[in-house]
Amino acid sequence: MLDTVSSKTPESQIAQGDGLPLAAEEAELFWTARISLRARILAVNVFAIAVLAGSFFYLDNYRNTLLISRQADDERQVAAAVRAYDLVPEPMRADLMTEVAQLNNFRVRVYAENGIKLIDTFSFNEPTYELRDPDKEPLKRHVARFLDRSIDTIVRAPRRERFVEPDNDRLSAWDEVVIAAETGEPVTRARYAPDRTFMLSAAAKAPQSGHVMLITRNARTITAIVRDQRLALGIIIACVLIVSVLLSLFLARTIVKPLALLAGAANRVRLGRERDVEVPRLPERGDEIGQLARALSDMTEALRKRIDATESFAADVSHEIKNPLASLRSALEGLERVEDPKLRKQLHDIACSDVLRLDRLITDISEASRVDAQLARTRFEPIDMGEVIDQLLKTREERDLNHGREIAFARPRKGVAVVMGEGTRLARVIDNLLDNAVSFSPEKGLVEIVATRDRNQVLIRIMDNGPGVPESQREAIFHRFHSYRDEQEEFGQHSGLGLAIARSIIEAHEGQLIATDRPDGARGAHFCISLPAMLAPKPIIGSGLKDER
The missing domain is CATH 3.30.565.10 (Histidine kinase-like ATPase, C-terminal domain)
Structure with missing residues (x-):
């Protein structure tokens, strides 16, 4: 047979040779454990952009450098102007100051030692600058000033006083003029104009006449340069951010979507409600996700075959055991009713044969059911x-x-x-x-x-x-x-x-x-x-x- x-x-x-199964390494995710993979990819890529955006706020350093450079230039200008002021005759001093003001876009004021204003170039000539009323400016200027204030708050820029023309324009109305008159050294100040641009002033004392000169100018170019640089950097960061987000979403889609499909298929296999669950093999992908998909598909197929084999084996075992059990039961029931010794011996032999057959069948079934598991280990x-x-x-x-x-x-x-x-x-x-x-x-x-x-x-x-x-x-x-x-x-x-x-x-x-x-x-x-x-x-x-x- x-x-x-x-x-x-x-x-x-079966692994052969000295190779042993590799233990899976568990990685603890701590605070990221509940964050989705899509969010992690997006956060990692956006973080690099956020670091770049940090430089957006430190344009304040560039602004300070420009401001210091302009103040140093104003200090040199006022020192040269007071020396020239002393060298020319008094009737020519007003014309000289007008020329200095026109060449450098200054407003030049000269104060006597008693504090009375002697010369003001805005009094006898066209103004070289005009202070703008912020309430009359367009919306974009209001937005620009809001960003200036916000960034100054973030970077903790030093607070500056507002520039206000004194009602009584005397020497004592300007602290830098007072200090220059007392020390004889040039003094500079930087204030905010009403539209939040810089107003620079410099004061110096004429050594011979003792008069004190004050020059002021509206350095709008400093604010304009910083805002232009900020706008250019903001556009670059916005473009990079958009590209980064789009690439992150693309990367997340190519990773998360197939993983979600595989997870859904694996979950349906686990629930066992569908007889034939098709796990996508993703044949077009040659990366690790494609390898994972094919491995899961092969594993599912092997699992399905094993389940089918187990179900078939269980059904076959039930069928094979029923036959000798039925024969054994019939023989035992016959022994109770039969009195003929020869017939009783025949029934007894049948019962013994069925017992041996059951013993042999159970032994072989046990061997067949555990052979795969034992060999795998x-x-x-x-x-x-x-x-x-x-x-x-x-x-x-x-x-x-x-x-x-x-x-x-x-x-x-x-x-x-x-x-x-x-x-x-x-x-x-x-x-x-x-x-x-x-x-x-x-x-x-x-x-x-x-x-x-x-x-x-x-x-x-x-x-x-x-x-x-x-x-x-x-x-x-x-x-x-x-x-x-x-x-x-x-x-x-x-x-x-x-x-x-x-x-x-x-x-x-x-x-x-x-x-x-x-x-x-x-x-x-x-x-x-x-x-x-x-x-x-x-x-x-x-x-x-x-x-x-």
């Missing part, structure tokens, strides 16, 4: 299949498990048929195939075993001279609980799991187990195992075979 493996058995990927070692088969044949001979059939083994040289695997499981495969061959071989029949190496594969062939396996049954015999047997054979002698377990073990070793015609054309079954050969030279750890019988 031939035993089977389910075609739904999922493929198990097993660390593979170099195994010489020649030695495994040799020891197995000796054990079978000692226990008379061949039932008079002759087994011929062409043992390969040591080190030829070496694979990475788990010796006990591989021995179980060979044992199951030998049991199958012995059960189908005629009395005193011959079972042949050949182990060879073909390039990077180790091939193990087991051949008998029984009836063979019809081509239509060569895949079905590996299905769980499927049996192909002679009609004369007593039903229930095999669980139908032997070949299923064998193929499951071989596939867990990344190998293949198939049934084919004998290569010599003779009558009989031919099972061929192919396993990856061990390429790297490693010490062979015996046969890895443990006696579990």
Whole structure:
């Protein structure tokens, strides 16, 4: 009787050699734990722009530099003017001051030592500047002044007094003129005009006449330059910010959207409400997200196959156990009613046979259900299949498990048929195939075993001279609980799991187990195992075979 493996058995990927599973590293996110990925991408990109925007406020330093430069220039101008003032005759002094005022856009005032104003260029000539009324200016000027005040508050710029023309224009009305008169040194001041532009003043005392000169001017260009620079920088920052936000949203869309799709699909798989959940594979993406999508899709497919196999296995187990249980119950119920000793013995034998069949079935079911899980946790070692088969044949001979059939083994040289695997499981495969061959071989029949190496594969062939396996049954015999047997054979002698377990073990070793015609054309079954050969030279750890019988 031939035993089977389910075609739904999922493929198990087994790590070989010294490789161990890598532990996942957990990264604590602390305060960002509740922030979405889209918000994080946007925040990171906008933060760099915010740093650049910080320079927007420090244009105040540039403004101060301009202001200091203009005040130094005014100080030099007033010092030169008072020296020239003393050198010319008194009737020509007014004309000289007018020329100085026109050349430099100043308003020049001269005060006598008693504080009376002697000269004012605005009194006998056209004004060189005009103070603007902010209430009559357009809205954009109000906005500009609001930004000036806001930025001055942020950068903590020094507060400046407002420029106001005195009602009684005397020397004592100007503190810088008073100081210059007392010290004889030039003095400068910077104040805000009504429209918040700078009013610069400088005072100096004429050494010969003792008169004090005051020059004032409305330095509108300082405020205009700073505002122009601020506007240009603001436009640059706004453009960069818009581009950065758009790029951030694009980046977030290319990352967050596919991740959301994958998360939604994974959640539907978890809920299990949909039978076939399609996890997007994103074949157009060659990045890490594409790799993640394909890995999730493959994992979901493998999980679906495993669930299908488990459901099918559970249904098959239920069906297979019901038959011997029904037979056992009928036999036990018959024993209560039957008085004929011969019939009672027959029923007793049936009950005993059903108990043995249940025991064999449960043992094989247990082995089939845990083989994948155990192999997934097993660390593979170099195994010489020649030695495994040799020891197995000796054990079978000692226990008379061949039932008079002759087994011929062409043992390969040591080190030829070496694979990475788990010796006990591989021995179980060979044992199951030998049991199958012995059960189908005629009395005193011959079972042949050949182990060879073909390039990077180790091939193990087991051949008998029984009836063979019809081509239509060569895949079905590996299905769980499927049996192909002679009609004369007593039903229930095999669980139908032997070949299923064998193929499951071989596939867990990344190998293949198939049934084919004998290569010599003779009558009989031919099972061929192919396993990856061990390429790297490693010490062979015996046969890895443990006696579990």
